[in-house]
Amino acid sequence: MKIALTKSSLLIPPTYFAVAHALKMSGEMEFRFFTMAAETAGIPADLPIVDFAPQRHLPFKAREKYLPVVMPKMARAIANYGPDVIHQHFATWSWPAVKASRRAGTPLLTTVHGADVVAAGRQPTSMMARWHQYNLRQSMEQSTRILAVSRYLAGLAVQNGFPAEKIDVHYQGVDTDVFVPGQRNTENPAPVALFIGALNQQKGIAHLITASNELIGTVPHRLVVAGRGPLEEEVAAAAKQNAHITFLGQLDRPGVLQQLQQADVLVAPSRLHNGAREAAGLILLEAQACGTPVIAYNSGGISEMAGPGSGYLVPEDDIRSLRRRMEDIFRMDRPSMEQLRTAARTFAVTERSLQKSCEELSRHYHQLAATNGS
Secondary structure, eight states, X not given: OEEEEEEEEEETTTOTHHHHHHHHHTTTSEEEEEEEEEEOSSOOTTSOEEEOOSOTTXXXXXXXXXXXXXXXXXXXXXXXXXXXXXXXXXXXXXXHHHHHHHHHTOOEEEEXXXXXXXXXXXXXXXXXXXXXXXXXXXXXXXXXXXXXXXXXXXXXXXXXXXXXXXXXXXXXXXXXXXXXXXXXXXXXXSOEEEEESOOSTTTTHHHHHHHHHHHXXXXXXXXXXXXXXXXXXXXXXXXXXXXXXXXXXXXXXXXHHHHHHHOSEEEEOOOOBTTBOOSOOHHHHHHHXXXXXXXXXXXXXXXXXXXXXXXXXXXXXXHHHHHHHHHHHHHOOHHHHHHHHHHHHHHHHHHSBHHHHHHHHHHHHHHHHTTTTO
């Protein structure tokens, strides 16, 4: 079976999710990734990635400007590949996949991730927003099936106009053979709270820094922050002003794994911002796979990513509760902490593993391929 994976652009790191299933399932099916602009690092050569934006010597952001120009070429290449299923990530910028699906009569499977669903519920106020609305309508119409990465997102999609009869929930899953518990560093007695993600308002990094600063006088600890984004300067400044805060910048995959294995807790205070909430939150699953407990705001699809007994969910925007739960973790005795770690690992392996996610995705592919030509 041949699967054409399609996405407007592919930047790795950090968007590993777009290729994770294909790499895991490559022995079962043939995959080819089509994108208008790509910049990848560390992806095995057995996953062909075809991009169409010219000027490969230019920075990634500069090449993205060519996206509208190369869409017809990408659509032809997808159709000429002759896939059994076309799998589009994000319903925005889906024109090449939709066009190829219509041209070749190939079933189209679309995974919605969040930003596209939010865009569907907004009134377009610019040319780009109207373009996104056009893509969304075309994707809704042409897709045989639409996968949402959480129940929360599936409900929001229906609310924002996606056809309910086409929607199914497909959790992305994490590789629990890669993300495993490691040997923890016992040289530093201070417990470690970890944040990994985009440094923006929605991810709530400012809330975490506030909670940590309020707690440091009561409970010694370290706060380690990794990521990039519009609040990067503020985070770097906080690290300079507060000795207990360490800012690492963006990490590669081995670096993420190392930090998750060393942390005592991952904190993910994602919250409502500009009308959008977190649709899922794979970093919580990666942490739990490493046996690291999690604390998060109960926002969007976050609750579906935190297993029972593997940490704490607190009310959205409640910094006081966030601080209190961090203190609970930092003061926890060893047997109770081991219970959290065991529950976290068990949830990731049994409910949110990449293996389980691939098995579910394989069923979708086979079901859709069976309709090809009918």
